Amino acid sequence: MADTTDVLIIGAGHNGLVCAFYLAAAGLSVRVVERRGVVGGAAVTEEFHPGFRNSVAAYTVSLLNPKVIADLDLPRHGLRIVDRKVQNFLPLNDREYLATGAGRTKAEVAKFSNRDAERLDAYNDRLGVLADLVRDILLKTPPNAENTGWVAGLREVLGNAGLGKRLADLDMTARRDLLALFGQSCGDMLDGWFESEPIKAVLGFDGIVGNYASPYSPGTAYVLLHHCFGETNGRPGVWGHAIGGMGAITQAMASACREKGVQITTGDGVREVLVEEGKAVGAVTEKGEQYRARAVISNLNPKLLFTRLIDQTVLPADFRERIAHYRCGSGTFRMNVALSELPKFTCLPEPGDHLTAGIIIGPSLSYFDRAYQDARNYGWSKKPIVEMLIPSTLDDTLAPEGRHVASLFCQHVAPELPDGESWDDHRDEVADLMIETVDRAAPGFKASVLGRMALTPLDLERKFGLIGGDIMHGALALDQVFSARPVLGHADYRAPVKGLYMCGSGTHPGGGVTGAPGHNAALEILSDFKWRRV
Numbered sequence: 001m002a003d004t005t006d007v008l009i010i011g012a013g014h015n016g017l018v019c020a021f022y023l024a025a026a027g028l029s030v031r032v033v034e035r036r037g038v039v040g041g042a043a044v045t046e047e048f049h050p051g052f053r054n055s056v057a058a059y060t061v062s063l064l065n066p067k068v069i070a071d072l073d074l075p076r077h078g079l080r081i082v083d084r085k086v087q088n089f090l091p092l093n094d095r096e097y098l099a100t101g102a103g104r105t106k107a108e109v110a111k112f113s114n115r116d117a118e119r120l121d122a123y124n125d126r127l128g129v130l131a132d133l134v135r136d137i138l139l140k141t142p143p144n145a146e147n148t149g150w151v152a153g154l155r156e157v158l159g160n161a162g163l164g165k166r167l168a169d170l171d172m173t174a175r176r177d178l179l180a181l182f183g184q185s186c187g188d189m190l191d192g193w194f195e196s197e198p199i200k201a202v203l204g205f206d207g208i209v210g211n212y213a214s215p216y217s218p219g220t221a222y223v224l225l226h227h228c229f230g231e232t233n234g235r236p237g238v239w240g241h242a243i244g245g246m247g248a249i250t251q252a253m254a255s256a257c258r259e260k261g262v263q264i265t266t267g268d269g270v271r272e273v274l275v276e277e278g279k280a281v282g283a284v285t286e287k288g289e290q291y292r293a294r295a296v297i298s299n300l301n302p303k304l305l306f307t308r309l310i311d312q313t314v315l316p317a318d319f320r321e322r323i324a325h326y327r328c329g330s331g332t333f334r335m336n337v338a339l340s341e342l343p344k345f346t347c348l349p350e351p352g353d354h355l356t357a358g359i360i361i362g363p364s365l366s367y368f369d370r371a372y373q374d375a376r377n378y379g380w381s382k383k384p385i386v387e388m389l390i391p392s393t394l395d396d397t398l399a400p401e402g403r404h405v406a407s408l409f410c411q412h413v414a415p416e417l418p419d420g421e422s423w424d425d426h427r428d429e430v431a432d433l434m435i436e437t438v439d440r441a442a443p444g445f446k447a448s449v450l451g452r453m454a455l456t457p458l459d460l461e462r463k464f465g466l467i468g469g470d471i472m473h474g475a476l477a478l479d480q481v482f483s484a485r486p487v488l489g490h491a492d493y494r495a496p497v498k499g500l501y502m503c504g505s506g507t508h509p510g511g512g513v514t515g516a517p518g519h520n521a522a523l524e525i526l527s528d529f530k531w532r533r534v
């Protein structure tokens, strides 16, 4: 006999767990089915080399919404987040570097340009106004822009009145900034503000992180903003580390879920969503289990859900076509390395707080641009951008005493290689290149590597279900955000099949470990349960 609950959630990524929590807390019976043997999706900690554990995909925390942290009471479930002692460290050459962070950024920028140092406060203030605006809309369902009658229309007008007022309250400077931000590249935006390369590189990195684009591609200014709305322990814009790795976040979420009675099944993926008489009624798993529910919620990349797990004939043709063209692929190559010792950067060889930072190898926007052009032409950049984090400098739970682990978040690589080549044939070659890239700035790094895990875009798809290796469940391009995520007319977390919903990063407000899509989807689903629309 099929197992029946009010709600079935496909996928125990952090958004699936957040959604499960809110639904169970409201009294619904909830089952979560996860393909992998462990919950957490891309926010997970694994042993990748004997004795060495790391956040093997997502590696740093800031975007996780404070309301989600508070509602799930994550600290009580074991979550502890600590600050990096330096935010970012850019080794530039054998002598020079830029190290940013509280109380030091201005003086550091002044090493390269006094004018830029003086402009920093104004830049932060103006960007801060826009980051506040984004923060205000993170936990709200975007306008859905569909014609479904006056009741839905009225609900939408009322629901978005606050947003309208918020926009109307912006002064002319902020309105102009907002317009520019949506149309501009982060390169053009930063060139307008600053003259020295290192500060433009450290700020511009946020515009291309997980974004397969040149910093001079229009739309990258918005991606930059997307990485600025977070906070660590109440400090806006600051990035930190979860003790135990990103898996500590999702383990705490799973614990909060279980406390509310959520049943979580791991190690068995959904093979097909069951649709009967036009309504989603459950799912069948790879192992042949059948779970039935009044509502089915997908935590998956929408392209994965709608192209592989559902009978195509139940989807409207126009929707099918748009999902087929939904762009996925973030140009990411991800490595985890076990280290016998800490790296020694030629420009700052002694151990110190800079080793707790996001260490960016990539000194200028033109370097980022070339990395992108290379990847488009040849499949990967000869001089890649590498952000290295060494979490064991802040957390002694990850590596044996005296040893370390590092995350290498590398860009740009092509989501699919040119000329039909397979990533399976180039994984090691590209992994060597990434390690040599770090070794050039910190000689001896290569020799210190005791073990490594290399994840190409294809591996990210196979391991986590991230189509095209897209870390955000779909590009954060202007035609794929807000009301248009994943498709205009379905930004309210409802799929075009009754009883089927979406709660993953392919919905507003997009990727990152935020918990926001899971939160927002839960509110919409609860409203449908309340008004018997499901």
Ligand SMILES: Cc1cc2nc3c(=O)[nH]c(=O)nc-3n(C[C@H](O)[C@H](O)[C@H](O)COP(=O)(O)OP(=O)(O)OC[C@H]3O[C@@H](n4cnc5c(N)ncnc54)[C@H](O)[C@@H]3O)c2cc1C
Pocket: 010, 011, 012, 013, 014, 015, 016, 033, 034, 035, 036, 039, 040, 041, 042, 043, 056, 057, 058, 059, 060, 061, 062, 063, 064, 268, 269, 270, 271, 299, 300, 301, 332, 334, 409, 460, 463, 464, 465, 466, 470, 471, 472, 473, 503, 504, 505, 506, 510, 511, 512, 513, 514
């Ligand atoms: C390499 C990398 C680095 C990143 N770095 C950061 C970072 O430092 N900070 C940050 O905030 N964000 C980062 N991100 C982005 C962030 O991790 C993701 O956007 C976010 O974790 C996605 O969460 P989700 O719950 O929406 O989906 P996912 O985490 O993708 O969860 C989806 C779940 O569904 C499961 N699943 C797939 N198919 C099936 C099926 N058929 N049946 C059942 N279950 C299925 C998957 O196994 C997975 O557990 C990174 C992502 C990656 C990949």
